[in-house]
Amino acid sequence: MGRMKKKRAARDARRQPGARPQTAPPFPQAEIERVLRLWDRAVDSGLMASGTETKYHLGPDGTVLSVAMGRSGQVLANGERLTPSVAERLREQMPLLAGMVTFYENNQLAGRGLDGAPEDGVMPLLPPGGPDPMPPVDQAALADAQAATAVLVRQGKVAEPVGAMVIPAQRGGVLFAVGGRDGELYVNGRALTQDWADHLRTMVPELASDIIRLQAMRAEWLDAPPEDRTLALAGGCTDPNCLTPH
Structure with a gap:
């Protein structure tokens, strides 16, 4: 019964002027293979054990976010520790998966590892939403x-x-x-x-x-060795309610 409903829905969509059936994005085979090589390197370096289960989240734009648990209990993302700087870089590289990066980062900070993670697969695009109102500065x-x-x-x-x-x-x-x-x-x-x-x-x-x-x-x-961190926080806050004067 469910299969028939889907067929009728697709047929009705084709009959509507200008309507086009949705198609799944192409599978990012090359990107998956690149991430697999990163996991091989993580195993070789001792970050994770061979055979550790990994999760894969695919962005509609062909990006891939893969996560796993490392030997010491830390969250790994695309073959490296999910440190704050790595999380910021991943959000910049794959903006359509930025929410997933933040999810795993928050999980790590709370000591929850991969608990509550969504299923593998293509992540749907969320409707755009504006930032919360900026609170008045005390x-x-x-x-x-x-x-x-x-x-x-x-x-x-x-x-x-x-x-x-x-x-x-x-x-x-x-x-x-x-x-x-x-x-x-x-x-x-x-x-x-x-x-x-x-x-x-x-x-x-x-x-x-x-x-x-x-x-x-x-x-x-x-x-890391001590170094001048004068400008390290410039632009380092992704919260829209964060003020970062330069």
Whole structure:
């Protein structure tokens, strides 16, 4: 019965003026083979075990996002660790799959791995939606954060906060994040240690997910040799409600 309904629907669509039956996009064989080679390299480098199950999400534009769990429990995407910088690059490379990249990134930050992931296959295009209304910036909180950051500037730890990431909260409060000359990530005038992150979560609980994302970014920075991170946050926030002055 269901098959007959589908046939009738296709026939009716053909009869409508200007209507064309939808066709599935061509299978991206070359891109799949490229991603398979990336997984082979991940196995050879020890990131994941041979035979680990991988998931494949195909964009309507021929892009491919493949994910798996690594040996140490981290999420891997297209053969590499899904760090904040990798997630940003993948969102730029495959904008039609950006939502899937963010899904897995958020899962990793919450320790859920691949739980709740959709089935493999072609991902439907979502209707475009505008950003949420920009919350008013708490000017008093912003001034306090800028004053605390100015102390870091005088100490030589931070350059003039060009490219600072400013994230306002709906109910007041703000996160003012800057990259330090010493490779540190400072938020509201202090290094984003675990204690300071916990304190910030009590001050602006609705920005808890942003704090987690900044913590992940800091952890990635600290894994590498110290370098000047003055401009590292410029354009680093994909949230439409994030203000990033340059």
